[in-house]
Amino acid sequence: MNQKQLQSEQTKKKIAEAARALFVQKGYKATSIEDIVRTTGSSKGNIYYHFKSKEGLFLYLIEEWDREWILNWGQSVHLYKTTTDKLYGVAQQLADDDLNHPLTKAADEFFHQEEKTSEVESRIAEMMARHLEFNQKLLQEGIDCGEFGPNDTERLAVILEALFFGANQLSRSLSPHKTRVLYKDAITVFLNGITRNKLTESEEE
Amino acid sequence: MNQKQLQSEQTKKKIAEAARALFVQKGYKATSIEDIVRTTGSSKGNIYYHFKSKEGLFLYLIEEWDREWILNWGQSVHLYKTTTDKLYGVAQQLADDDLNHPLTKAADEFFHQEEKTSEVESRIAEMMARHLEFNQKLLQEGIDCGEFGPNDTERLAVILEALFFGANQLSRSLSPHKTRVLYKDAITVFLNGITRNKLTESEEE
DNA sequence: TTTTATATACTGAACGTTCGTTTTGTATTC
């Protein structure tokens, strides 16, 4: 790769980082290409040179978020011995990640739209399903090794995800320290809530 | 009020209801005045005759949500004897309300924007603060009458709100029955989580 | 080694579309 290509890669990265910050802060629709132009100093044409479209740029970002999440978790999971520690570890990683949760304000604009499914929306639905699966497996591990009693891990996985999502929303106005406290508290309440009593059988619809 | 005024009130109501459904489904920015025109059969001019602006229409709706919430809660609170029952009652009301939570997808587009505060945003921040206060008072009542042990109700109030918010987000793709189960489960885990162990002291920043 | 041609990276105006709002008008009720 020569110097010009290197410079070009840096430009693309700069555009992506600026876009990321704006999407997190303002949301998808409220962020304009002109906003990104002002923030980066790159032209509209340059943005479209590097990314197919505004939606393509956003898709690139959520793929990047997903890769980073998996990488970071893979690097830190071995530090935790118990499922309890892992849950606190997940909360820590979510709290410290400035994006906090892939289903951020921007991504939510795509989530569960009833119009024709865009590529972004498909990808987000897929990530959501994998998050729930990740939660469920973690909880099943805890049950299997006796940390928690038997329980409906599918339903608990949804509660846990709801808790993370809600914490994400409420943390936007908090300091990093208070964000960490919020996530830790959330896990504490959740763990206290599942270690002794199982959920009641849900009635048939 | 004469017949023409009556008819006019009904038109205004029809516009508001159509807008409400569209804002809940698509969000604020993604819903256009044209969308409301198509859904109601009313003209743009008519919408602007009844409402000052698009944002004014939305503000009207969140005020209405707030009033209805308070009214409904006021009508049902006496049915519950314990704080535990009240928490399940709140969850039931949230689950059954098709708007589910004032901080819906649409409202979130205003929440914590860093630009100059609009009237809608001020109102939403105010509602959020009152929800947290409502949660805190409810939990304090439970502590005072011995249902729960002493705890940091301010922090727990935030956890509870996070749980409600997350449940709202995740319930959008669920059936009404599954939504009720999700909310009930959330309260169950929360109650189990707070009735025995108090939160650890949070470290100073 | 120097010159020329080519490919790539980037610019910013133009375009077509969509948006929220205003304006001008008509119909109907009081």
Add this chain to the structure above:
DNA sequence: GAATACAAAACGAACGTTCAGTATATAAAA
């Protein structure tokens, strides 16, 4: 006759995207 309720075209602004162009680095030819 006046006021109100309503319609729909027009308006100005903002939007995402395309296009014709320039600048520059690199490769190829002389």
